[in-house]
Amino acid sequence: MVDQMFTSPSRYVQGIDLLERAAEYIQPLGKTPLIIADEVVWDIAGKKLQESLKEDGLEAGNEIFGGEASMKEINRISEKAEAEGNDVIIGLGGGKTIDTARAVADHAKLPVAIFPTAVSADAPTARVSVIYTDEGAFDSYLFYEKNPDLVAVDTRVIANAPVRTTRSGIGDALATCVEARAVQRANSRRMDDTARPTLAGLALAEKCEEVLFAYGEQALRDNEEHIVSRALENICEANTLLSGLGFENGGLAAVHAIHNGFTALDGDIHHMSHGEKVAFGIGVQLMLEGAEKDVADRYIGFMQTVGLPTTLEDIHLQDASEDDLRRIAELACSEDETMKQMPGEVTPTDVVEAIKAADRYARNLREQNSA
Numbered sequence: 001m002v003d004q005m006f007t008s009p010s011r012y013v014q015g016i017d018l019l020e021r022a023a024e025y026i027q028p029l030g031k032t033p034l035i036i037a038d039e040v041v042w043d044i045a046g047k048k049l050q051e052s053l054k055e056d057g058l059e060a061g062n063e064i065f066g067g068e069a070s071m072k073e074i075n076r077i078s079e080k081a082e083a084e085g086n087d088v089i090i091g092l093g094g095g096k097t098i099d100t101a102r103a104v105a106d107h108a109k110l111p112v113a114i115f116p117t118a119v120s121a122d123a124p125t126a127r128v129s130v131i132y133t134d135e136g137a138f139d140s141y142l143f144y145e146k147n148p149d150l151v152a153v154d155t156r157v158i159a160n161a162p163v164r165t166t167r168s169g170i171g172d173a174l175a176t177c178v179e180a181r182a183v184q185r186a187n188s189r190r191m192d193d194t195a196r197p198t199l200a201g202l203a204l205a206e207k208c209e210e211v212l213f214a215y216g217e218q219a220l221r222d223n224e225e226h227i228v229s230r231a232l233e234n235i236c237e238a239n240t241l242l243s244g245l246g247f248e249n250g251g252l253a254a255v256h257a258i259h260n261g262f263t264a265l266d267g268d269i270h271h272m273s274h275g276e277k278v279a280f281g282i283g284v285q286l287m288l289e290g291a292e293k294d295v296a297d298r299y300i301g302f303m304q305t306v307g308l309p310t311t312l313e314d315i316h317l318q319d320a321s322e323d324d325l326r327r328i329a330e331l332a333c334s335e336d337e338t339m340k341q342m343p344g345e346v347t348p349t350d351v352v353e354a355i356k357a358a359d360r361y362a363r364n365l366r367e368q369n370s371a
Helices: 039-055 071-084 095-108 155-159 163-186 199-224 230-250 254-264 274-289 293-306 322-332 348-370
Strands: 012-015 033-037 061-064 088-093 112-116 128-132 138-143 150-154
Touching: 012 230, 033 039, 033 071, 033 095, 039 061, 039 088, 061 071, 071 095, 088 095, 095 112, 095 128, 095 138, 150 155, 150 230, 155 199, 155 230, 163 199, 163 230, 163 254, 163 274, 163 293, 199 230, 199 293, 254 274, 254 322, 254 348, 274 293, 274 348, 293 348, 322 348
Parallel strands: 012 150, 033 061, 033 088, 088 112, 112 150
Antiparallel strands: 128 138
């Protein structure tokens, strides 16, 4: 019999101006942290975090992230952490920076603290990193023995982040319950394939969805005005904590497999964010499941209302050929992908037709609502 399992970070905290109080949460983990951030994030938040930690007696070093969560980059930063004697790793930034920080910490056997500077995806809480090649193509997943020791979200930073990042996170988070329910119906396994999901994982995924529908539109408006409102705070928690625990403990299915399938193609689709590509994948999974009209309208209509992509044109694939769609589908259905967590067998042909159906459905719904 396959066991059930629930995993989570040791601590999650979010609040206004948290960077200025970061030492309170870092000190129990170590005294000589290494902050990993890219050049843009370093100027926006990295210097402030480093100064705050130093003012409170922590000798914080830093390393500029090269931009790709690849094994080459992970090994490079791991060597620096070892050489400088750092005792805790801090990942400050977006998904690829965070994935790299987790991998560096695991390699060096050090605690890791995650400080996302946008709520653009549900990666911060997880005990997995998505690894890419140096050229940016999906490579593999790295699974760890434990989740991050700390996840800390400064809501002032989020309120000043680009609205597109929050919208992208809503797309990623909206997939959480869609996929968790499919995994439950299939009596399948968690994202890491080690155990069956718990009821707690599904409950968190359901709460995540509830919050998105209730506060998503308002949170985006407040983000535009840089207001740290209760609506934005709720979406920060939904995009990060609820979605993160929901996907890890509820499971992934077709949506994220299709997202990874997009890496089979070159072109402008790779200018889209993770959550934007995931959003289109939600429509594809709904078509694979044969979702009834009221269900499909609810999800696709909401995504269109908040400005998430739902058509092939929206993700720059309006000119994709039949062969292009087949390449996406075959990669999405490969042996290591989460498509296997769907109820029943899903073939590449099924996926090709579902992509077409999702595009047609979304175009039709948009036309109806604009008439």
